[in-house]
Amino acid sequence: QQPVQSPQAVILREGEDAVINCSSSKALYSVHWYRQKHGEAPVFLMILLKGGEQKGHEKISASFNEKKQQSSLYLTASQLSYSGTYFCGITTGANNLFFGTGTRLTVIP
Amino acid sequence: SAVISQKPSRDICQRGTSLTIQCQVDSQVTMMFWYRQQPGQSLTLIATANQGSEATYESGFVIDKFPISRPNLTFSTLTVSNMSPEDSSIYLCSVAGDLGNTIYFGEGSWLTVV
Numbered sequence: 001q002q003p004v005q006s007p008q009a010v011i012l013r014e015g016e017d018a019v020i021n022c023s024s025s026k027a028l029y030s031v032h033w034y035r036q037k038h039g040e041a042p043v044f045l046m047i048l049l050k051g052g053e054q055k056g057h058e059k060i061s062a063s064f065n066e067k068k069q070q071s072s073l074y075l076t077a078s079q080l081s082y083s084g085t086y087f088c089g090i091t092t093g094a095n096n097l098f099f100g101t102g103t104r105l106t107v108i109p
Numbered sequence: 110s111a112v113i114s115q116k117p118s119r120d121i122c123q124r125g126t127s128l129t130i131q132c133q134v135d136s137q138v139t140m141m142f143w144y145r146q147q148p149g150q151s152l153t154l155i156a157t158a159n160q161g162s163e164a165t166y167e168s169g170f171v172i173d174k175f176p177i178s179r180p181n182l183t184f185s186t187l188t189v190s191n192m193s194p195e196d197s198s199i200y201l202c203s204v205a206g207d208l209g210n211t212i213y214f215g216e217g218s219w220l221t222v223v
Contacts, residue, residue, distance in 0.1 A: 002151070032211070032212060040216075040217075041199075041201060041214045041215065041216045041217040042152065042201075042214050043214075044110075044211060044212070044213060044214075047211055087151060087152065089152075089212070096142070096154055096157060096167075097142070097154065097203075097212050098154060099144075099151045099152040099153070100151065101151055102150075102151045
C-alpha cells in the first residue's frame with residue numbers, strides 16, 4: 001500500500017527547479033506533502049483533496065491527478081532551505097495516512 | 110493547528126526494558142495516531158488511538174508489543190515493550206486537524222536501544 005516516490009534523491013543548485021512524483025496503486029482520497037529535515041519531525045506543506053486540484057505554497061506547488069492516482073510536487077527557484085526529505089502521504093478514505101518512500105532533496109550553492 | 114507535545118524527546122534504553130511515550134495535545138481531537146520511523150526510512154503507521162476503546166493496529170504491529178492508551182481526547186501513550194535494538198526509531202504522535210483532513214505531528218521521541 002505504500003506509495004512510491006520518484007526520484008529517490010536529487011541534487012539541485014540554488015535557483016533550479018525540481019519535480020517529485022508520488023504514485024499509488026490504490027484510489028486516493030487525499031494527498032499530503034511533508035518535508036523533514038535531518039533530526040526533526042516532518043512538517044506539513046499542503047494537502048490536496050480529490051478533484052484534481054492544484055495548490056501553491058510560496059514557490060512550492062503540487063498537483064493531484066485522481067485518475068492516474070498520482071501527485072506531483074513542484075519546487076521552483078529552489079533555495080538552500082528547501083533541502084530535506086520530502087514525503088507524500090495518502091489517504092484512501094479514512095484519516096489513516098500512509099507515507100511514500102521519500103525523496104531526498106539537496107540544494108547546493 | 111494543534112500543538113502536540115511528546116515526552117521523552119530522546120532516550121537511550123536497555124535491551125529488554127519497556128518505555129512509555131506520552132503525547133499531549135492542546136485541544137480535544139478525535140483522531141490520534143502513532144507512527145514509527147526507523148533510521149533512513151519512511152514513516153509507518155503503528156496504530157490509531159481511539160478514545161474509550163482499544164487502539165486499531167496496522168498490519169505488522171501488535172498490542173502486546175505496542176500497547177496504547179487513550180484516556181481522553183487530549184492525551185495518549187504508546188509503550189514499546191521488551192525493546193530490542195531493532196526498536197531504535199523515532200516514534201511520532203500525530204493528530205487530525207479541525208477539518209479532519211490535515212495531519213499534524215509532534216516533535217517525535219528518538220529512542221535508541223542498546
